[in-house]
Amino acid sequence: MASEQNLLTRVAYQYYILGQTQQEIAETLNLGRSTISRLLTRARQEGIISIKIAGADTELLALEAQLKERFGLRNVDLISTTTDMSEQDKETALAHESARYLKQIIRPNDHVGIAWGSILAKMVGQLDHPKTTNAIFVPLVGGPSAANAEYHVNTIVYDLARQFGGTSVYINAAAVQESRYLRDGIMHARYFQELANAWQHLDIAFVGVGGPLAKATNSHWRDLLTEADIMLLKEQKAIGDCCCTFFDQHGKLLAPSLRQRTIAIALSQLQKVPISVAVARSQNKVPSLKALLSMAIVNTLITDEETARALF
């Protein structure tokens, strides 16, 4: 009943199981309260105390913690996907979680930037009771090609703003222009300044991640790229993009000539946003997502379990 180990378990029992206060334990054992505190610390260190969380998908939570650690993220939010879900279902689930997360973190009068992305587009309408806030929603990238007009990024920010009782700013230019002069002209135009200004004062940014070029067929904006752009990107081994900025597996930004024709927030600017959230899933986005995370452009990640596992 005396020896070391035994004392530890006794103290641990009284504290954790009986719920006694350290002071009470100290009195029954005729020891100083500090001593009890130290004994408990030892007991925890020596693993005498094991705490289990019932009914929880602990693995998922552990995975979140690991990812957070691995990429130095502020926060990671994972959803569990079951094998019987279609890709469609998984995307919807992720969009729903993204919307919920936005609701969770948004504060009154926040400036919220939204980039292009199939999942971000699906966020709209996922919430039963969106918080009413006076947030300002702004696009982070230019619009799609004329062929995809109905998926215009303006639509997303407009709908989100309406749901959250806020306002939205529109973007009146396609994501990729034909020349850097055209792009510079637009970005320096008076009507563009509101947007440019908003980009500098973002509180929250939600971005997607683009996968490899080969899969570009279903993209809503990549048809704006020229043959030459694509050639160049392939040559430089692009593995994906974020906000229309391409990079390789090492996180190196590619094709300056293309970047100079792109109307979108710069990644360096995105990096300064207090809460910058990447939302993405699927096997083929793993390499680009991994690169993006390594670049420390975003500080928050929302994805699903299978994608998360592939990130290590």
Added chain:
Amino acid sequence: MASEQNLLTRVAYQYYILGQTQQEIAETLNLGRSTISRLLTRARQEGIISIKIAGADTELLALEAQLKERFGLRNVDLISTTTDMSEQDKETALAHESARYLKQIIRPNDHVGIAWGSILAKMVGQLDHPKTTNAIFVPLVGGPSAANAEYHVNTIVYDLARQFGGTSVYINAAAVQESRYLRDGIMHARYFQELANAWQHLDIAFVGVGGPLAKATNSHWRDLLTEADIMLLKEQKAIGDCCCTFFDQHGKLLAPSLRQRTIAIALSQLQKVPISVAVARSQNKVPSLKALLSMAIVNTLITDEETARALF
């Protein structure tokens, strides 16, 4: 990831597994710290969190808590006995634990009262490194019959005092006298006053419990009783004694005529001692021990697992 249950497990995980502070959790979830505190309370209540103490004889500790609750005791200390131990071994183990416990609770200059009892007698010499203190050890009952002189209670207090670097007071009378006049005379004698005075200022008292009369053969003092005493006690259904005071299963004190011839601390006085410890074990002492505990004479119990279980 959102709903109630899920939030609870998440918070519990971050707090208990990851060891984050409530403040940190509140920040990642964008909630108030108080809310996290409340969520954790709920999680504990709903049993989402299960804490196990590794390698511990948890049952023993649980038993202690139950006994404490059941009899309103200040403290309970149990030792585990294995079936391969002889009765002798078990007694020694209990004596050892009693000695250890005394060492644990004793403070400098304490007045420590010791009653008769086979286990109390064995306490002597059980400690490797007794604390040095200036405690005063006093007997709580008179000595044994002449036939058992070598087990005199004075020997115990003397040895204990020596081990703890303190002093001892002796008692110069047998536990039971032949008449109340003789007893009163002794107890009012000048030389007895030091003892009587000590009884009023006890900080700690260790007492044993006597079993039923039928088993009295191995007692060191019950041969002082007369035939008439024994007849009377049996008639009144005595189940045991403490400090030479007999009681029945309801805790009723018996045989006033005998009590008036007894030289021992009164149970009512024992009740006032801040830390009063009963040390006893074995099946045949269960009824008397149970009665004693119900009387709330002592506030601390040291026994073994099997005896403890039988007390319910």
Added chain:
DNA sequence: CTCTCGCCTGCACATTTGTGCAGGCGTTAG
């Protein structure tokens, strides 16, 4: 649409827990 009711939250304060520092006791080497 308006009002009421009740739950939930944040705030501020009380309690509980954690920790650096200084002093005491025991142990060991000489």
Added chain:
DNA sequence: CTAACGCCTGCACAAATGTGCAGGCGAGAG
């Protein structure tokens, strides 16, 4: 036996946690 070393403890302060109270928000009735 003495002295030096180191572990352990209590103290006092810092950090973290628990909780009553008041205000806000949404659900539901009228």
